[in-house]
Amino acid sequence: MFDNIFPVKLKNNDELIDKLLNKKILFNKNFGDIHYGENIWECGPQENRTWKWFLNSFLFLDPLLAEGMGEESYQIVLSWWERFKFSSLSDDFPWHDHATALRLDRLCRLALNLQFKESLVEIAVFHARALMREDFYSKHTNHGFDQSLSLMLVALVFSDHEEAEGWCETGFNRLVGEIGFAFTEEGVHVENSPAYHFGMIGNMVRARNLLKISNSFKYDFDAFFDKALYFLAWITRPDRFIAYIGDSASYRPSLAKELLDLPSASAVQWVATAGKAGEEPRNNFVVFEKSGYAIYRSSWRPEVNQTHIIMKSGFLSKYHRQDDDLNILIHAYGEDWLIDSGLYNHNQRDPIRIYMRSVKAHNVPYIPGVSMDRVNCSKDFSFVKEVNEPGFLCAFEGSTNMYKEGVVRRRVMIRDENEIKIKDIFLGFDDKEKFWLFHFPKDKIIKFEEGKIFVVGKNKRLVIKTSDVDVRMKKRVGSDDKFPSFESKTANVVTDSQVVVVGPSKNNDVIFDLVFENTN
Incomplete structure (x- = not known):
């Protein structure tokens, strides 16, 4: 049911899990191997916001969650909660607006294992209530987009909670506003970076999949997707890298299988494969x-x-x-x-x-x-x-x-x-x-x-x-x-x-x- 919502299993999952559990190492492609010793939440370059975001968003749990290693994941989550549950929401970290949404996503994935769902209710509800606050909501940003999706996800996973309907409705209403702001009429993401444009296409795919699961709200994404893919084809360089403009790093375009039937998908296939697949753009x-x-x-x-x-x-x-x-x-x-x-x-x-x-x-x-x-x-x-x-x-x-x-x-x-x-x-x-x-x-x-x-x-x-x-x-x-x-x-x-x-x-x-x- 949720297969298209969460990060996929990676080829190096076993290696990452071995490092995490047996060698006490967190691996991040931007920071390399980071030893965490006795306190995982204080490890690494704590002065670096990108590192603290990675740590507090629980991204390093993805290999464990993908392999169904619930007990190991739960113990790490519990240690975070015991360490930070009394921290003020005004603290930038751990309660960073974006990291909080991504962390809730991982909590929801763990809660799909019914063995842990009941134990996670308190933590999940606390996160959902934080995201519901208007003063915590990062309106009209890629952070706000993910916050909206997280509210819809927690409402689906904890659907028996009395506040779930409100979470879902607020998440959807915000999502519609985020989409309307995040993309121009030409389907281009507004946050000054082709790399973020590419990332937001992935977020839009996830949003469409979430709406299909909820079966409560309807939104036509395809017109946005087709325009977004058209721009992606043009902004991709001849060496198949997305142009390095603004806050961009090295990315090559790819296509979710859900988008292959859209008209502009063939242009992205062409630039992504150097003409080995897809259809050559005309202009x-x-x-x-x-x-x-x-x-x-x-x-x-x-x-x-x-x-x-x-x-x-x-x-x-x-x-x-x-x-x-x-x-x-x-x-x-x-x-x-x-x-x-x-x-x-x-x-x-x-x-x-x-x-x-x-x-x-x-x-x-x-x-x-x-x-x-x-x-x-x-x-x-x-x-x-x-x-x-x-x-x-x-x-x-x-x-x-x-x-x-x-x-x-x-x-x-x-x-x-x-x-x-x-x-x-x-x-x-x-x-x-x-x-x-x-x-x-x-x-x-x-x-x-x-x-x-x-x-x-x-x-x-x-x-x-x-x-x-x-x-x-x-x-x-x-x-x-x-x-x-x-x-x-x-x-x-x-x-x-x-x-x-x-x-x-x-x-x-x-x-x-x-x-x-x-x-x-």
Whole structure:
């Protein structure tokens, strides 16, 4: 009945269980092996929020639960309850809003074993009542989405409880609101990250499965799913990784079997398998105007070059927001060129995390002394739209109020897979010096000759020149004092990258020409 609700059994379950029970080791892909000794709840890097979230959400119990090891799971749950049951709900941990919902999911899975259900009533009810509180509900976030699902799940598992009907009704009503907010009309998740878009598709599958089990509420998910899959196909790079934009890490797209009959599923199959399955998408250019993305892909066929260009400019949610409006990424000829910084971690006090979110971590203009606006999100705050530019295959223009003192507009014109023109216009910054930042992977060789930037890759070189012939150009690497450059494709792992800094310039209308050339 609940087979499609909980995490599936993994191939390495036996290894994880052996580590957990016999070697007193918790394994997490981002932290490796963590010894927990006598007190599992105090182990590991307690100063790291991602670790505490992992620990307090009970994610490490999934292998035990998948194998039906109820007694072992119950003893761990009981030790947590004895340790934290008198902690205030205002404590960030263990009562983190998202971790609480995920923890309740694991309690419900354990309670399906009737041997433990009665013993878990007190703990489950306490969690459900916490999630019912409006001041605990993280409305219009991916956390709130999972909180809504958890309320519906606990109502199903503990259906004989007198409060179960209220849990289910509240969970469903919140879920409808979460779906309406979480996705634009184009089916794109609003939380500023393609990785979270992919994750939310999985959550939507789970929501649909829960509604089928409840048989009490109806909601048509398919229209959302099809649009969400369409965007997923476009945002997936030619190397089959989802684009590293904002709080994203390394993910490759996959399809739940429940979605295979949707029209856009074949496009996701195509990009996920490099054309070995599915159907080749037809177009080479799309703008998701209501969502803040413009994407060009020169080809979908794996045997030829695929130049993939993305510009993001949209601020529809404060969650996972980075100062990355007008950011441009380029993947071409089988390698990265213009790159983004990534997630790194969720510790907002970590200096590297602070950098990752900042304007300096992205391929955008930088204006010293001008602060960034991370508060006033709306569809009019920033956007991107298709424009007509004679002589070019396609063109799009983004606009943002991210820079508090004025408006910056960026027009990107694509002549073909090798030639791109970028035009930046500044409104309200007449007396301000501007810099432009272009981030590249560490493996690129960067040279400056005759006022041009030469970026040498494996098979091609990218030549960049600017209309401001008097502007200076300089390369910075890694932890530079003024212009650092890092990238992170895995949580808590950071590597040096390099940034070309162009400027300063007081011009309010500047053009960059980017051309791929053969290296020989």
